[in-house]
Amino acid sequence: MSVAQTLFGAAKMQAKDKSRTLTSEQLYLIDAYWRATNYLSVGQIYLSNNPLLKRPLELSDIKVMLLGHWGTTPGQNFIYVHLNRVIKQHDLNMIYVSGPGHGGPAVLANTYLEGSYSEIYPDISQDEAGLQKLFLQFSFPGGIPSHASPECPGSIHEGGELGYSLSHAFGAAFDNPDLIVACVVGDGEAETGPLATAWHSNKFLSPATDGAVLPILHLNGYKIANPTILARIAKDELTQLMRGYGWTPIFVEGDEPTLMHQAMAAALDEAVQLIKKFQQNARENSDLNRPAWPMIILNSPKGWTGPKEVDGYKIEGTFRAHQVPISAPVNHPGHLALLSDWLSSYRPQELFDECGCLLPEIAALAPTGERRMGANPHANGGLLLQDLKMPDYRDYACEVTTPGVRGVGDTRVLAPFLRDVTKLNDKAQNFRVFGPDETISNGLAALFETTRRQWNVTTNANDEYLAASGRVVEMLSEHQCEGWLEGYLLTGRHGLFNCYEAFIHIIDSMFNQHAKWLKVSSALSWRPKIASLNYLLASHVWRQDHNGFTHQDPGFIDVVVNKKAEIVRVYLPPDANCLLSVMDHCLRSRHYVNVVIAGKHPAPQWLTMEEAEKHCAQGIGIWHWAGNLSHDAIEQTPDVVMACCGDVPTLETLAAVSILREYLPTLKVRVVNVVDLMRLQPETEHPHGLNCQDFDALFTTDKPVIFAFHAYPSLIHQLTYRRTNHHNIHVRGYKEEGTITTAFDMTVLNEIDRFHLVIDALERLPQTGAKGIELKQLLHEKLIAHKKYINKNGLDMPEIRDWRWTSSV
Missing domain, CATH: 3.40.50.970 (Thiamin diphosphate (ThDP)-binding fold, Pyr/PP domains)
Structure with a gap:
């Protein structure tokens, strides 16, 4: 016994x-x-x-x-x-x-x-x-x-x-x-x-x-x-x-x-x-x-x-x-x-x-x-993960007959697409949108045409979109939204976290931990890949003029890019069609952290859907129509490269280019737009990185590059410091200047506006001579006039509010 x-x-x-x-x-x-x-x-x-x-x-x-x-x-x-x-x-x-x-x-x-x-x-x-x-x-x-x-x-x-x-x-x-x-x-x-x-x-x-x-x-x-x-x-x-x-x-x-x-x-x-x-x-x-x-x-x-x-x-x-x-x-x-x-x-x-x-x-x-x-x-959620049923994002495209047409707001164009993603996967019950009481504020109200906010507490007659079961989950705690979404993804489902850009910082450390989990689990053959953690950051730094300094911080990107290159992706689509293309890609992806930053306010639309698809697939490219070189411009040497990354930086860059083309028509200008931020890194540092030859072909090896960037300028230098022409890359971005002011004044305070961008270019283009000096003086006067006007009228000057891109400069 x-x-x-x-x-x-x-x-x-x-x-x-x-x-x-x-x-x-x-x-x-x-x-x-x-x-x-x-x-x-x-x-x-x-x-x-x-x-x-x-x-x-x-x-x-x-x-x-x-x-x-x-x-x-x-x-x-x-x-x-x-x-x-x-x-x-x-x-x-x-x-x-x-x-x-x-x-x-x-x-x-x-x-x-x-x-x-x-x-x-x-x-x-x-x-x-x-x-x-x-x-x-x-x-x-x-x-x-x-x-x-x-x-x-x-x-x-x-x-x-x-x-x-x-x-x-x-x-x-x-x-x-x-x-x-x-x-x-x-x-x-x-x-x-x-x-x-x-x-x-x-x-x-x-x-x-x-x-x-x-x-x-x-x-x-x-x-x-x-x-x-x-x-x-x-x-x-x-x-x-x-x-x-x-x-x-x-x-x-x-x-x-x-x-x-x-x-x-x-x-x-x-x-x-x-x-x-x-x-x-x-x-x-x-x-x-x-x-x-x-x-x-x-x-x-x-x-x-x-x-x-x-x-x-x-x-x-x-x-x-x-x-x-x-x-x-x-x-x-x-x-x-x-x-x-x-x-x-x-x-x-x-x-x-x-x-x-x-x-x-x-x-x-x-x-x-x-x-x-x-x-x-x-x-082990990857074992249970099923692909989302996806609508064709092209069906939601903005019509862009000519670059610069006005749009209703990029996230508002995205919202019907997300609505239909929700609807198509309603039976599977495997897709949710999480956010801290900001889904409508961030321009995603169309979601409530097909679902409700899940809520199991008392409701009152004046409440909106509340139900015992729904695809949207909102609580004014970024920690809970992040934790819920992580748990949802880790058990084999899909989701999206929408948030004000400044306050996504609250979950910096949670993001860190999830990125570490993805990094380690990606090396475990017995753990199949899970759906990506997708962030949509709207109400961003350049359009928080009415809320003030506390709401103005684009630094989450800096936290993200420090994680392992095989895990993180950062996208800054310049318009709604690019946003649709990027979000379709992110929702289909596996085992990444995707950060997408987009605006919700009416803004110019630059690319047709066909152009947007090609641009997003490349992640970076020359906008030939915006510069004044021919379409084989990659073979030509510009005098200056005007680069941009982000919707507002793109707007200000194109406005700056329009000034250069009008006042200095013989100046050879190239415009480079970046959607996929990680394309700026060398290919040895990130899977999306450009090799040296392709990077130099875009940015040249010896010409000044004026780079308007959505976030802190130091990040662009961090990503490009190994490049041949790094010493000629001059970055304008957010430099911790903000207050309650006008939208354009936010760019002026941080010297990323069209006038400062042109001045920056002219200071590096001595060949512009007297005309360049004259234009610089004119732009300094414009900046003074701008400040006087907003202080008196409380809104931007008509030439700013009414500005439209035109190719006939």
Whole structure:
């Protein structure tokens, strides 16, 4: 008879309490599974050899560098094994989001024991040799990180930077009606602004058409060095807080394993029953009122089951359990015995056979197949991703009979296209638009011709476009919109984030983390590519004249271009037809971050759709019609290159060119427009980069280049510093000058206006002689007249407002 069978018999002989959820046998097996995961977690932090303690522990068995985080790990192991039970008992479709930082040991241990890890990484086999490799690779050079990183099966959330787990969980639940997302929220993480706001995500979840999120707030009392707020407030205050957020809290509290196992099992059964009840009521009785969804508050010691005391300091239940509770035995000889006792306390000989395999009766607790949380396809969204059904963007084109015709606003032209993308994919329910209360403001009102804003709170008679289910999700929190969209994409769907340009900065760090995820996962053959993260930034810096300095910041581009070249793309379409072409490309793309910047105000339209398609496909090109060289101008040498990137810079550049052509008709001018910003980099630096020959053909090797750029000028220099003619590239862009003023004055304040551009060119063209000097004086007078006029009249001069491009200069 095995040790396990002997213990089963002893457990069955214990008095049975009918009120308890778990039988004695279930209780033993769950506790054994938990001990196994804890043992594996400690082993990952400490051991390089002797994985089953078949001989006494020696210094040579211990890693030279001890890295990892123990404090959150036993609580997460406890949660995971109990989730396994309810998955099997209720046949649940569930994924696991690990919110606390550095929770890697727990998810790695659990995915290893359930078998999903070894299926992806066969060399990490389920035997003694595999255990040793599992331990050695953790937080080790050439190994794996200490987070729930992309390398870990079942993960959609790394948990390095804190605050986003719950918004990711809700993004995953949208449009996945049979999915439950178990989201572990650390009590340190709960102090972040994004997480504190994310509790409100329940106001946007439809019980009829969406899945469910089961938050598990893990109170273990401490962060790295300080207590946590939610663990120190009174229980009734915490209860009121969560009820105020609209949740039904279920508490599991204590440190005695037997009682805690019973309490956790009962809590999960109650939570699952409530979720099923709410969903059934919505789906069968059409009751779309917002339920008070269940959540679990697990209060357990930090570093539970770990060493109680080390070197006279209390460890378990204190902040000292946060990372590596027993420091390197090589420097502290007494620590080797402490570590040995700790590992032995899990009784590995009762858990694993001689070969290092988990005993079959314990292993049987885990779900099988795709019901394992490490193997659930929703946690590997590329497996589920379906192409969007796309309308033909050409059908939405502006008619451009001649360059410079007036348009209604580029995003307003785009909006019907997005409306029909939404409509065509309505049955698939796999496309959403997220944004912080700015969809209409950004010119996308046409979306509401086919959908509504999803909203599950009280509505009033004067509200517009609100419904229990909709394709647009708006909350005045950029963090939530970003987190929802990331969770939506990571689970195999498509989406778009529209936002004011200045305030997309709020999610700089979230973008960073997602870009890192894409970079790492792109190298994992078992993770198919997901849909791109698409940003549409409207209400941009040059058209925030009425809102003032606070709304004027184009710096998100600078953040984006620092990420890996194979991941990021930045597009600045000069007009609506180019915007349509670019957005069609972005929505079809995979595994990128696409940043598209476009205006919403009436603006000139430059290219026919056919011209726009060619221009966007090239990403950069000469606008022959705008210069005064012939159409084989690439073979001719201009006197000056007038380059532009962005809609307003394009407008001001063409207005500047019209001045040069009128006053200096013999001057040879070339106009180069940039749509794809990354074309400016060398091909060795970015997949879209131009080779040196093609770049020089556009910008010459020795002529002045006056470059009007949408954002900060330094970025163009950063992208082009290796180019032959870089010393002749003179960039005008945003230089942190702004206020409430007129649209044209915004360009004047930053010296990107047509007058400054011409002056800049003339200062580098001494051959213009007296005519050039005369023109410069005239333009300086224009700038003075402009300032006087706007200060008196509150709007731009008629010659600015009424200016139109004409080729007959």
